[in-house]
Amino acid sequence: MKEQWKKLFQLFWTFFKIGPATFGGGxxxxxxxxxxxxxxxxxxxxxxxxxxxxxxxSVPGAVAINSAAFIGHKIGGIGGALAAMIGVSLPTFIxxxxxxxxxxxxxxNPKLEAAFVGIRASIVALILYxxxxxxxxxxxxxxxxxxxxxxxxALFFIHPVLAIILGALAGIISSFxxxxxxxxxxxxxxxxxxxxxxxxxxxxxxx
Amino acid sequence: MVLWQLFKTFFxxxxxxxxxxxxxxxxxxxxxxxxxxxxxxxxxxxxAIAGMSPGPIATNSAILVGYSAAGxxxxxxxxxxxxxxxxxxxxxxxxxxIKLHHHxxxxxxxxxxxxxxxxxxxxxxxxxxxxxxxxxxxxxxxxITSLLIFGFSLFALVxxxxxxxxxxxxxxxxxxxxxx
Numbered sequence: 416m417k418e419q420w421k422k423l424f425q426l427f428w429t430f431f432k433i434g435p436a437t438f439g440g441g442x443x444x445x446x447x448x449x450x451x452x453x454x455x456x457x458x459x460x461x462x463x464x465x466x467x468x469x470x471x472x473s474v475p476g477a478v479a480i481n482s483a484a485f486i487g488h489k490i491g492g493i494g495g496a497l498a499a500m501i502g503v504s505l506p507t508f509i510x511x512x513x514x515x516x517x518x519x520x521x522x523x524n525p526k527l528e529a530a531f532v533g534i535r536a537s538i539v540a541l542i543l544y545x546x547x548x549x550x551x552x553x554x555x556x557x558x559x560x561x562x563x564x565x566x567x568x569a570l571f572f573i574h575p576v577l578a579i580i581l582g583a584l585a586g587i588i589s590s591f592x593x594x595x596x597x598x599x600x601x602x603x604x605x606x607x608x609x610x611x612x613x614x615x616x617x618x619x620x621x622x
Numbered sequence: 623m624v625l626w627q628l629f630k631t632f633f634x635x636x637x638x639x640x641x642x643x644x645x646x647x648x649x650x651x652x653x654x655x656x657x658x659x660x661x662x663x664x665x666x667x668x669x670a671i672a673g674m675s676p677g678p679i680a681t682n683s684a685i686l687v688g689y690s691a692a693g694x695x696x697x698x699x700x701x702x703x704x705x706x707x708x709x710x711x712x713x714x715x716x717x718x719x720i721k722l723h724h725h726x727x728x729x730x731x732x733x734x735x736x737x738x739x740x741x742x743x744x745x746x747x748x749x750x751x752x753x754x755x756x757x758x759x760x761x762x763x764x765x766i767t768s769l770l771i772f773g774f775s776l777f778a779l780v781x782x783x784x785x786x787x788x789x790x791x792x793x794x795x796x797x798x799x800x801x802x
Binding site for chain 2: 540
């Protein structure tokens with residue numbers, strides 16, 4: 416029993432140390448996870464970590480959080496998943512909240528507000544940059560390009576969540592139609608592409 | 623009341639947040655406008671702070687929006703609400719050894735979902751450009767300089783490969799110089 420608690424605490428603490436590394440996006444954690452979990456603690460092998468990151472992108476939520484939870488689960492069941500997830504989230508929770516409280520404390524300061532006028536302009540650029548990175552892995556053919564355009568237009572009229580559901584449906588329907596109507600060798604080519612994709616990281620923005 | 627609104631909103635965000643946090647901005651913005659938690663400009667500031675901090679930007683934004691709307695309790699409720707779908711799904715998927723990413727139906731879903739995620743992020747950019755007066759009929763010193771900051775930031779990110787934090791800090795310095 417005590418062994419289990421010790422393992423849970425170790426999981427929590429390992430991911431607590433890794434937490435701040437999520438600055439460059441969840442994938443920035445990979446080298447640290449490899450060092451702590453694969454090399455030092457020998458809890459997992461490298462291939463298992465890669466698999467976890469690929470799988471984490473199929474579950475909603477940030478890659479960093481999901482990966483921590485999956486690894487925690489592999490090592491310590493449900494308790495492990497919780498320990499890892501709380502561990503990786505706690506440092507950033509504290510840091511963000513500290514920054515936020517500081518902001519609210521001094522938000523009347525005219526110099527700060529002046530800074531934020533500039534910062535707001537750069538945030539729009541940051542968001543656009545994330546769009547560009549995501550588009551690189553998301554827009555692979557005419558169909559996906561069409562879905563992209565239709566999506567942007569639709570978002571001015573419908574709720575974002577509805578757009579997400581419709582996008583998922585569009586994916587299922589168009590994949591089905593492509594398989595039905597596409598020439599035989601194209602299906603073989605697509606199958607090859609699908610298999611190689613499972614080892615890549617799908618999401619360009621990796622945040 | 624506010625706490626329940628926060629919980630509902632961020633549970634939903636957590637449930638559909640595929641492909642990274644920036645795609646969740648339109649959902650957060652819709653809720654912020656609907657419930658009147660803060661102005662669009664304040665929300666942009668929150669997202670900027672969220673971007674300056676380590677951690678996923680969507681979760682960070684949730685924490686800040688929660689704090690702004692309902693203090694420390696709001697922050698915790700928002701964070702927990704966002705993490706709940708993840709932990710539940712991870713446990714289900716892991717327990718049943720489901721190799722989701724190999725499944726053809728899942729791949730089909732993502733074939734359509736990834737472009738929509740891109741749409742969401744583009745829409746977020748347009749929406750923020752409008753609320754922060756980057757796209758506006760009134761031309762002033764502020765709009766022109768904002769556009770220049772925007773342009774340079776994009777250039778720095780794409781071509782110069784600056785870290786987002788450096789871009790934000792640099793823009794802040796320029797802002798202080800120009801606007802105070």
